[in-house]
Amino acid sequence: MNGAAVLEALHLLIGLDRELAAITANSINFALASTALGALIGIPAGVLLAFRDFPGKRMIVAAAHTLMGIPTVVVGLLVFSILSRSGPLGVLGLMYTPGAVIIGQTVLVLPILVSLVYGGLSRLDPELPETLATLGATPGQRTLKILLEGRIAVASAVLTGFGRVVGEVGTAMMLGGNIRWYTRTIPTAIALETQKGAFAMSLALGVVLLVVAFGVNFGLNYLIRFRPGAKRRAA
Secondary structure, three states: OOHHHHHHHHHHHHOOOHHHHHHHHHHHHHHHHHHHHHHHHHHHHHHHHHHOOOOOHHHHHHHHHHHOOOOHHHHHHHHHHHHOOOOOOHHHOOOOOHHHHHHHHHHHHHHHHHHHHHHHHOOOOOOHHHHHHHOOOOHHHHHHHHHHHOHHHHHHHHHHHHHHHHOOOHHHHHHHOOOOOOOOOHHHHHHHHHHHOOHHHHHHHHHHHHHHHHHHHHHHHHHHHOOOOHHHHHO
16 A cells, blocks of 8 residues: 555545445445334343343343444345345345345344343343333333433443444345445455555555444544533532
């Protein structure tokens, strides 16, 4: 890599290169969709694990904690075996489409959301659901109140999950096929462009990914340090 590549990368960034923008949009859209789908399942599951006792609970919690660190290529291989033509869902024709990438990333983010929501809500008052029930709250109202009380933990879990999938390469490469203008994401594009020797595009994409990662980490740090009413007490 030389100065010319750096200058060209800056030109791509400042000029909002069309392909660079499309790749970035793919990465963010796929990550947002998979995180949202994972949250629809993972947040209620985390609430259930935090406040309900039932047979097999410890096994589910242990499995969720273990799967938080599962390699992305393993998830990609698992989903590939299901969505491929010879797989049980092969008739849907989802392989090498945005849908396949989103499904894979949802599987990847789900245990993260379950584990972090469960861990965060477990630190709340365990008598909270019973107290709310005594006050006449419906199951939906109790769940909403619990989520409001643990909103920082829930938001942190969602941001962590988004940060995990937006920078992953294994599932996106295996399930999306790295198709230009269609399923190519920032990590898969960086891998391809580097192999081709197109360091300018790789560098520009790397800067974008760093900006996204910084934004996620800034949000996490803000949520961790934020405490409602802190300014009022300090005053």
